[in-house]
Amino acid sequence: MPAIDVQHLTRRFGKFVAVDDVSFRVGEGEIFGFLGANGAGKSTTIRMLCGLLRPTSGTALVGGVDVSRDAEGVKRRIGYMSQRFSLYESLTVEENIRFFAGLYGLSEERYAERRRFALEMAGLEGRETMITRQLSGGWRQRLALGCAILHEPPILFLDEPTGGVDPISRRQFWRLIDQLAGEGVTILVTTHYLDEAERCGRVAIMHAGRLIGIGTVAEVKQVFADRPIVEVRVDQPVAAMQALDAMPEVEKTSLFGTAVHAVLKTPRAADVPVADRLRAAGLQVQSLVTVPPSLEDVFLDMIEKAGAR
Amino acid sequence: MRRTLFLIRKELIELRRDPRLFGLVIIAPILQLTVLGYAATTDVWNVPVVVADGDRSPASRDLIAQFDGSPYFSVVDVVTSNAEIDPYLESGLGWMALSIPEGYGDEFHSATGATVQVVADGSDASSTTVALSYAASLVAGYAQRLVAARPGGQRVAQALVQPAIRVWFNPQLDSRDFMIPGVLALLLLIITANLTSMAIVREKELGTFEQLSVTPLRRWELVVGKLLPYALIGMVDVLLVVAVAVLWFQVPFRGSLLQLLLLSGVYLLSTLGLGLFVSTVSRTQQQAMMVVVFFFLLPMIFLSGFIFPIENMPQVIQYATYIVPLRYYLVIVRGIFLKGVGLATLWPSALALLAWGLAISTLAVSRSRKRLD
Numbered sequence: 262m263p264a265i266d267v268q269h270l271t272r273r274f275g276k277f278v279a280v281d282d283v284s285f286r287v288g289e290g291e292i293f294g295f296l297g298a299n300g301a302g303k304s305t306t307i308r309m310l311c312g313l314l315r316p317t318s319g320t321a322l323v324g325g326v327d328v329s330r331d332a333e334g335v336k337r338r339i340g341y342m343s344q345r346f347s348l349y350e351s352l353t354v355e356e357n358i359r360f361f362a363g364l365y366g367l368s369e370e371r372y373a374e375r376r377r378f379a380l381e382m383a384g385l386e387g388r389e390t391m392i393t394r395q396l397s398g399g400w401r402q403r404l405a406l407g408c409a410i411l412h413e414p415p416i417l418f419l420d421e422p423t424g425g426v427d428p429i430s431r432r433q434f435w436r437l438i439d440q441l442a443g444e445g446v447t448i449l450v451t452t453h454y455l456d457e458a459e460r461c462g463r464v465a466i467m468h469a470g471r472l473i474g475i476g477t478v479a480e481v482k483q484v485f486a487d488r489p490i491v492e493v494r495v496d497q498p499v500a501a502m503q504a505l506d507a508m509p510e511v512e513k514t515s516l517f518g519t520a521v522h523a524v525l526k527t528p529r530a531a532d533v534p535v536a537d538r539l540r541a542a543g544l545q546v547q548s549l550v551t552v553p554p555s556l557e558d559v560f561l562d563m564i565e566k567a568g569a570r
Numbered sequence: 571m572r573r574t575l576f577l578i579r580k581e582l583i584e585l586r587r588d589p590r591l592f593g594l595v596i597i598a599p600i601l602q603l604t605v606l607g608y609a610a611t612t613d614v615w616n617v618p619v620v621v622a623d624g625d626r627s628p629a630s631r632d633l634i635a636q637f638d639g640s641p642y643f644s645v646v647d648v649v650t651s652n653a654e655i656d657p658y659l660e661s662g663l664g665w666m667a668l669s670i671p672e673g674y675g676d677e678f679h680s681a682t683g684a685t686v687q688v689v690a691d692g693s694d695a696s697s698t699t700v701a702l703s704y705a706a707s708l709v710a711g712y713a714q715r716l717v718a719a720r721p722g723g724q725r726v727a728q729a730l731v732q733p734a735i736r737v738w739f740n741p742q743l744d745s746r747d748f749m750i751p752g753v754l755a756l757l758l759l760i761i762t763a764n765l766t767s768m769a770i771v772r773e774k775e776l777g778t779f780e781q782l783s784v785t786p787l788r789r790w791e792l793v794v795g796k797l798l799p800y801a802l803i804g805m806v807d808v809l810l811v812v813a814v815a816v817l818w819f820q821v822p823f824r825g826s827l828l829q830l831l832l833l834s835g836v837y838l839l840s841t842l843g844l845g846l847f848v849s850t851v852s853r854t855q856q857q858a859m860m861v862v863v864f865f866f867l868l869p870m871i872f873l874s875g876f877i878f879p880i881e882n883m884p885q886v887i888q889y890a891t892y893i894v895p896l897r898y899y900l901v902i903v904r905g906i907f908l909k910g911v912g913l914a915t916l917w918p919s920a921l922a923l924l925a926w927g928l929a930i931s932t933l934a935v936s937r938s939r940k941r942l943d
């Protein structure tokens with residue numbers, strides 16, 4: 262039985278369709294990444310899965326429990342970290358932990374143990390009496406995670422847990438996610454950082470309420486299977502883009518830093534004498550290599566296609 | 571139950587650390603009480619009186635002297651006929667006219683007794699009411715003193731007190747005594763209804779409500795945990811206001827404090843229920859505050875008898891006052907403070923208040939959700 266099983270899930274706000282016929286499954290112990298631009302419907306989907314929003318139609322089973330039928334049953338099986346910081350800022354670190362442990366009904370012995378765990382995980386030992394408002398971003402997010410898993414839920418929903426957090430803290434945070442998944446916790450996480458998405462077992466890409474791509478990172482990259490990407494370094498990137506766009510074999514170009522990426526329509530990059538043509542156009546080609554598609558390429562490509570439809 | 575205790579504890583910690591809320595709970599009641607106690611009394615002093623003395627006898631001059639000597643009145647002019655009064659009232663130079671008919675002095679000594687007429691400018695209704703009752707009590711007091719000085723004069727005295735507006739329970743006509751117990755009712759409404767609605771809506775605004783909603787906290791636990799701290803605060807405010815009213819303003823407290831607390835508890839059920847209800851229809855703290863003030867507070871102030879006596883309202887409006895909980899609590903508070911009556915007398919109001927509280931709380935609880943939609 263999958264930990265999360267979503268079929269034709271739809272949510273409207275009035276006439277607006279925020280989540281449109283979304284279906285997917287997440288296996289136990291999997292890290293499942295949810296990608297999508299702002300307003301794509303990621304948070305709305307998660308809120309439905311947490312029993313916080315009623316689906317307009319479709320079904321979702323979380324831990325085998327139907328979110329429409331038994332929202333409270335779902336809530337007992339999950340941990341949730343919402344997109345906004347959701348601890349009490351005027352409470353101390355310890356008071357926040359105590360409060361949520363109390364709501365989850367932890368016994369005194371279990372509380373002592375989980376409190377130690379949460380403090381250690383967040384790296385906040387010795388700072389129990391600090392007012393939460395004064396914590397820096399990375400600490401806050403780790404404390405929020407700690408509070409969300411005090412009751413050791415088998416399924417965890419993390420909505421942009423690393424928003425506004427520095428790279429080192431982000432890496433620390435992902436180490437915690439990996440650790441939890443290693444213990445068998447199923448994790449559904451949304452992010453805008455594509456390097457984080459690479460760490461997910463599978464990813465789903467949402468756009469305007471619809472799921473436009475799903476699979477392992479390698480699988481979603483298959484959209485470029487017959488379309489090799491060549492990375493060109495030249496002295497004049499903008500002129501090179503124009504020259505590339507003019508070639509019939511080139512589907513599209515984009516700027517990646519100082520390099521230009523060109524997506525070809527032919528399956529084999531070697532068939533197209535790109536370098537010769539650029540030189541003929543009077544450009545100095547410093548290097549030209551075929552590169553594997555990045556998740557960013559995939560993301561932009563899928564959104565472009567979905568938008569064109 | 572245990573979860574509720576955790577929620578209450580959290581609420582109290584937050585309250586203690588929020589200076590704004592602390593001010594609202596402790597400072598605001600004292601401040602408002604002081605302001606309302608000193609400024610908003612409807613006591614009127616030095617009401618300008620014009621006298622039409624048709625008699626010009628020693629008896630009439632004595633009566634005029636009574637008015638002039640009172641701090642409540644100042645005689646601006648003495649004319650000789652009723653016709654001369656009108657310009658004074660129209661121009662506002664006089665608020666009230668005292669008309670002493672010709673033959674007053676003779677009637678005064680006769681068996682039929684004398685009649686004087688008091689005419690007042692009705693444009694400021696509440697001041698007029700107060701001024702008229704002052705006049706009535708002044709004349710009554712004057713008559714009584716005369717009776718005491720003269721054997722067998724009982725009937726004369728009664729006849730003399732013609733514009734008899736009897737003033738009960740507040741014989742010194744100190745409107746502060748009347749206002750301050752009312753302020754207690756109003757304060758409790760403002761503080762508890764506002765605080766509860768804002769306490770819930772604040773969590774929605776901040777996003778912590780979302781986190782609360784995914785915990786196993788049950789709906790009733792959430793409601794009770796959110797309301798109880800503010801009920802507690804309400805009770806503290808009752809004690810605070812009673813203390814300030816009695817010790818500082820020297821308002822008489824004739825009834826039982828225990829019964830006041832008990833019935834205040836019943837009143838709090840309706841104000842807290844109201845706060846909870848408002849939280850279910852508001853998205854922001856600002857909205858919640860607006861809803862409380864415009865849809866509940868202002869109508870209640872006008873329709874409860876806090877400012878305008880219910881008896882003076884048109885019949886239709888009088889019926890409307892029956893749905894205002896403040897009305898019942900005002901009866902209770904004033905009853906306990908000024909009349910010293912207890913449950914034996916106040917039970918109909920208490921029952922009405924209880925019914926109102928149960929109704930609004932049930933409505934509010936049924937509307938509250940552990941969801942975002």
Ligand SMILES: Nc1ncnc2c1ncn2[C@@H]1O[C@H](COP(=O)(O)OP(=O)(O)OP(=O)(O)O)[C@@H](O)[C@H]1O
Nearest residue numbers: 274277279297298299300301302303304305306344
């Ligand atoms: N309660 C609501 N009422 C009306 N519209 C809503 C509501 N909640 C969300 N929406 C709309 O639904 C759409 C999807 O919102 P959602 O928060 O799910 O997006 P998201 O993918 O999480 O975006 P972000 O990356 O910015 O967090 C948005 O256009 C949003 O305005």
Ligand SMILES: [Mg+2]
Nearest residue numbers: 303304344420
């Ligand atoms: Mg979101």
